[in-house]
Amino acid sequence: MAEKPQSSDDKLQQEFNRWAAAGEGEKMEHHHLDITEKTIRLMDLRPGERVLDLGCGSGWATRLVARMVSDAPEGFGQVVGLDVSDEMVRQARAASTDFENILYVWGSAQQIPWEENFFDKVLSVESFYYYPDQERALAELFRVMAPRGRLFILINLYKDNPYSLQWVDKLEVPVQVRSEAEYIELLKRHAFEKVETRRIPDDTPTPDDYVTKSFRSLEDLRAFKRTGALLLIASKPDLRVPAPGYTIY
Numbered sequence: 001m002a003e004k005p006q007s008s009d010d011k012l013q014q015e016f017n018r019w020a021a022a023g024e025g026e027k028m029e030h031h032h033l034d035i036t037e038k039t040i041r042l043m044d045l046r047p048g049e050r051v052l053d054l055g056c057g058s059g060w061a062t063r064l065v066a067r068m069v070s071d072a073p074e075g076f077g078q079v080v081g082l083d084v085s086d087e088m089v090r091q092a093r094a095a096s097t098d099f100e101n102i103l104y105v106w107g108s109a110q111q112i113p114w115e116e117n118f119f120d121k122v123l124s125v126e127s128f129y130y131y132p133d134q135e136r137a138l139a140e141l142f143r144v145m146a147p148r149g150r151l152f153i154l155i156n157l158y159k160d161n162p163y164s165l166q167w168v169d170k171l172e173v174p175v176q177v178r179s180e181a182e183y184i185e186l187l188k189r190h191a192f193e194k195v196e197t198r199r200i201p202d203d204t205p206t207p208d209d210y211v212t213k214s215f216r217s218l219e220d221l222r223a224f225k226r227t228g229a230l231l232l233i234a235s236k237p238d239l240r241v242p243a244p245g246y247t248i249y
């Protein structure tokens with residue numbers, strides 16, 4: 001019998017399982033911590049909130065968020081970490097056994113296995129540009145976010161940071177390369193409101209003996225960090241508010 005052709009999600013799963021097996025899941029904490037902490041501060045997380053960490057990898061950011069939403073008089077805030085790599089999910093679960101308010105789910109951003117109108121906040125760190133169909137992922141995010149829910153997507157690889165484009169050819173899976181203006185247009189087209197962007201520089205020092213395979217030189221790596229990641233922020237409209245009444249004359 002002919003083998004079933006691999007879907008784009010199968011390919012992403014295979015590639016990121018390989019990353020997980022090579023220990024990249026944990027290493028990414030080191031690479032993304034500075035920009036993620038700055039983003040988490042902007043998220044204004046409150047105890048009791050329900051948060052989705054989309055493309056959670058080994059779950060280190062999921063655990064940071066889980067601590068911040070845990071205790072509320074009306075109960076625990078919950079965090080769901082979702083990833084297309086079952087190996088990343090396995091590692092994330094193994095590292096989170098002390099947490100009662102985290103659930104890791106294996107699945108794709110293209111078809112989020114969750115109910116409508118649920119999440120107060122969404123964080124996604126360095127994952128969104130891998131999605132083959134970003135339009136569909138945004139439609140899915142819109143569906144699972146609560147009315148007035150807030151979305152925070154961090155993107156290190158985008159047109160306006162030319163240094164980031166040095167890795168495109170080194171990656172084993174295709175990526176989406178858009179500009180800040182194109183992302184703003186995309187979010188608005190998907191009915192998100194209060195769309196804004198920030199640049200989040202990575203302020204960690206790069207030592208002179210640091211070895212990089214991703215950049216042509218340490219100077220390029222430093223310039224990449226200075227230019228910073230693109231943070232997309234947007235809200236789902238409050239669909240519960242009825243349309244204003246009108247008068248028939």
Ligand SMILES: C[S@@+](CC[C@H](N)C(=O)[O-])C[C@H]1O[C@@H](n2cnc3c(N)ncnc32)[C@H](O)[C@@H]1O
Nearest residue numbers: 016028055056057083084085108109125127130
């Ligand atoms: C560069 S890693 C970042 C992981 C984590 N957010 C971090 O900062 O350590 C990208 C992650 O996105 C996940 N990913 C890629 N495509 C995905 C998709 N379609 N749905 C869900 N997760 C996806 C990968 O499996 C991987 O864990």
